[in-house]
Amino acid sequence: MQLSLRQLFLRHVAQTSPAPLALEIVKAEGIYLYGANGEKWMDLISGISVSNVGHRHPAVLEAIREQLEKYMHLMVYGEYIQSPQVALATRLSSLLPGLDNVYFVNSGTEAIEGSIKLARRATGRKKIYSFRDAYHGSTTGALSLMSNRYFTEPFQPLLPETHHLEPGDWNEIEKIDPETAAVFVEIVRGEAGAVPADPGYLKALRQRCSETGTLFIADEIQTGFGRTGPFLACQDAGIIPDVLVLAKGMGGGMPIGAFMSSTKLMRSLYDHPVLGHITTFGGHPVSCAAATAAFDVVQHLDTRKIVPELEQIVRERLKHPAILEVSGRGLLLSVRFPSEAFAQKVISGCIANGIITDWFLFAPDRLRICPPLTIRKDELEDACSLILKSVQAVYAAEQ
Ligand SMILES: Cc1ncc(COP(=O)(O)O)c(C=O)c1O
Known part of the structure; x- marks a missing residue:
């Protein structure tokens, strides 16, 4: 029986944790990643602060x-x-x-x-x-x-x-x-x-x-x-x-x-x-x-001007009783939730809603917002709405 790409990945590519994200990406362009099954994700982590100029500039x-x-x-x-x-x-x-x-x-x-x-x-x-x-x-x-x-x-x-x-x-x-x-x-x-x-x-x-x-x-x-x-x-x-x-x-x-x-x-x-x-x-x-x-x-890019403006959008938009803090500077931002479990559920919800985000090595109760610096204001606003949607879903389920 022929093994799927996913099975071959899990078997032959060394794993760094028992729970890899394992999203199969077939293409990346600008702020978007494209999946093998027609998915399109906005990349809010830039491969961990790598794709500052976007993918494949x-x-x-x-x-x-x-x-x-x-x-x-x-x-x-x-x-x-x-x-x-x-x-x-x-x-x-x-x-x-x-x-x-x-x-x-x-x-x-x-x-x-x-x-x-x-x-x-x-x-x-x-x-x-x-x-x-x-x-x-x-x-x-x-x-x-x-x-x-x-x-x-x-x-x-x-x-x-x-x-x-x-x-x-x-x-x-x-x-x-x-x-x-x-x-x-x-x-x-x-x-x-x-x-x-x-x-x-x-x-x-x-x-x-x-x-x-x-x-x-x-x-x-x-x-x-x-x-x-x-x-x-x-x-x-x-x-x-x-x-x-x-x-x-x-x-x-x-x-x-x-x-x-x-x-x-x-x-x-x-x-x-x-x-x-x-x-x-x-x-x-x-x-x-x-x-x-x-x-x-x-x-x-004139990052000195545009990056603080983009930061401001995140700080203004991301207000919710379950968001305890938005911290960081520029487009190296974190959103803190009441617990690690809460953050993990929000992150999963975001990925299901078309937004790739992640947690931090020493702060698993925080969600990462580090998109390419080329992201437009309206795109970041859309991302914030989708994050809030995920936060609200987890919050409502816990009430
Ligand atoms: C501040 C800082 N220093 C060093 C490193 C290590 O870089 P690399 O993963 O390229 O070895 C990282 C990676 O996340 C980092 O964030």
Whole structure:
């Protein structure tokens, strides 16, 4: 008997949980995903903050096609002069003063790994801080930055000398001392449920890092590329990090990641030892071409203006006795319900009603609203009506 695609998926494609969404998608375009049985879903999660410019943006497709005609992989990262890497690095270097050197990798977690190594190598220190319920990735080093014991315990021992700070607790800032190599910071903690950091606290943290020679490492993997309004969230927070970490929306749908710093700092990875960090596929030319196109699209979108307007629609529309809070910034938003069970039922109802949404790793009582930044106001209004319909259905059933 021939197995269905679904059966083959469940049997041969490694699963990450016992309950995958298992929607069969045959096409994606703009803000929509299309199913094998004629379904059409509005994508309110952008593949988890990836499709900022929408699915298959024409400019991204064009850049990919053009690059395919020239070359794909040529050599391990860093040896040949490849114009797609140079074009992208030059654009990224224009974002923040002093951060003019880009190390390209393939994913967010790999960019975090590179940053951990850079921090240890450059400072000669081992101690690293991150924040409670921050998410920086799933490889062993990045996982060491995670506070949640449920996810980390089975993989111990992880990296030594990794500790967690309570977000916004001013007293704990003193823990950052001259022995500390780095502090990893999300300006909006994505997987904690889209929780923005207090701007005054961020400034104090930045200052403490400068005083102690500790690297302030901004993980903008989820907040970058216009997701919160400005191109980078740290621009509006008035923070210039020592290291900036990027991925997700960067590639316009293609896999790529990067960590950036001053040239002087980055040079600590190129001698003693030489090849202090290496990757075969990092900065793949096709991904770089796609990312350069996506960069330009985001810049032309005027996200600083349109993203707060779209945020406002969500905040104004999503009012209901079962909605306890809408939190986040720009189009990195969460909707909090009375319980995890309530949220899961609303999410299922949304998917049945043509809206793809999701929960957050450390906040399962919240629903995710992170659509492509190209979503129109009327489309977002329709999405809010459908969410409210699902909320009301669950609410009415519980009364
Ligand atoms: C803030 C943040 N950092 C790092 C990562 C890890 O990125 P990747 O899944 O590309 O390894 C994620 C992924 O969700 C993230 O949200």
